[in-house]
Amino acid sequence: GAVVSQHPSWVICKSGTSVKIECRSLDFQATTMFWYRQFPKQSLMLMATSNEGSKATYEQGVEKDKFLINHASLTLSTLTVTSAHPEDSSFYICSATHFRGSLETQYFGPGTRLLVL
């Protein structure tokens, strides 16, 4: 149980285009989903917290107009990287919270690798 999927798994795009990444909780409902970015050999950096039916909460330094998040249902959140540039190339990972025992823990998707040319 507690499976999270992401689509696409990798994407290559030209500079200036927008890219949408989907995150789905397959066998549970997730009121809260998270979006992370991970550069090579670096830790996961939280970008934003996404709550179903409300606006996302962005971490300091993350441009909300560049990284649009829509949490349309209890099983789907999307991240759109608008006007992508080469410096946006990274590994984007989403997670959804679900109880494991008594702890509400995060279950991660497999990640989406974005390369902006």
Next chain:
Amino acid sequence: QKEVEQDPGPLSVPEGAIVSLNCTYSNSAFQYFMWYRQYSRKGPELLMYTYSSGNKEDGRFTAQVDKSSKYISLFIRDSQPSDSATYLCAPASGGSYIPTFGRGTSLIVHP
């Protein structure tokens, strides 16, 4: 000082060895201590978690927390090549349960 510090490694050990992975943190509010395993080009998966100080064992894995010294350890017994991955320690405070990730330690177990 970063909130969570881990030696990035790589740590290379022979199959069957006992592995010790360590992590230090600075935020006294952390109460939950999680270890995630991340294979190359994959999302992290939760290995185990502990609450407050003490030990917790799960199969070949033992997590140890010493809140007085803000030191977290993960021990792997009888290590296998399939254990080769990056191990991320991720403590969280009781209020949000949102973990703060260390950069991870890369482990290589060679046959």
